[in-house]
Amino acid sequence: MVKKRKKHLPDKYKKSVFEIDFFSLYNAGFRVVFLDIDNTLIKYTKAKPTKKVIELIADIEKIGFEIVLISNNYKKRVKIFAEPLNKPAVHYAMKPFKCGYKRGLKKLSEKYSPQQIISVGDQLLTDVRGSNKMGFYTILVKPLERKSDVWTTKINRFLERRIIRKIKKKYPKLYEERLQDYESL
Numbered sequence: 001m002v003k004k005r006k007k008h009l010p011d012k013y014k015k016s017v018f019e020i021d022f023f024s025l026y027n028a029g030f031r032v033v034f035l036d037i038d039n040t041l042i043k044y045t046k047a048k049p050t051k052k053v054i055e056l057i058a059d060i061e062k063i064g065f066e067i068v069l070i071s072n073n074y075k076k077r078v079k080i081f082a083e084p085l086n087k088p089a090v091h092y093a094m095k096p097f098k099c100g101y102k103r104g105l106k107k108l109s110e111k112y113s114p115q116q117i118i119s120v121g122d123q124l125l126t127d128v129r130g131s132n133k134m135g136f137y138t139i140l141v142k143p144l145e146r147k148s149d150v151w152t153t154k155i156n157r158f159l160e161r162r163i164i165r166k167i168k169k170k171y172p173k174l175y176e177e178r179l180q181d182y183e184s185l
């Protein structure tokens, strides 16, 4: 399996979280969605969920999914965002480590297998790497606004470019399919 060999490769790429077909994913057997917050759902410069985000969360829930918000950001930031959505949230998740995802799993109403879980995020080194470790189905989205990345993310982006270059060389087809557009500004 490609996934085993390429720990930073997502299973799928979408331009934005708003373009993901959650209905089809539900029909394919997925039941849980882990959502990254910063630059996946909102820009770093925003604090509260936008109308579009509120609608998206409601739509995903209506389909039948359980949702967990998961962020490496600090408690207050995550709380201000998550509260109006009334969804379980994990702060200081320490992605790509497994601990934050495990905390998230505990917030769900029942036990799910990794094969039933989708994880959406905008970073290869944290979201994709961590979710791959957990065995989730990983969807990479383009960051909403790269220029607002915090300094830790800027470092990650630098490392990310090197990883992408390697993947491009080794798996040109997969690069084209899942990373080319992500890389373009």
Ligand SMILES: [Mg+2]
Pocket: 036, 037, 038, 039, 040, 121, 122, 123
């Ligand atoms: Mg992010």
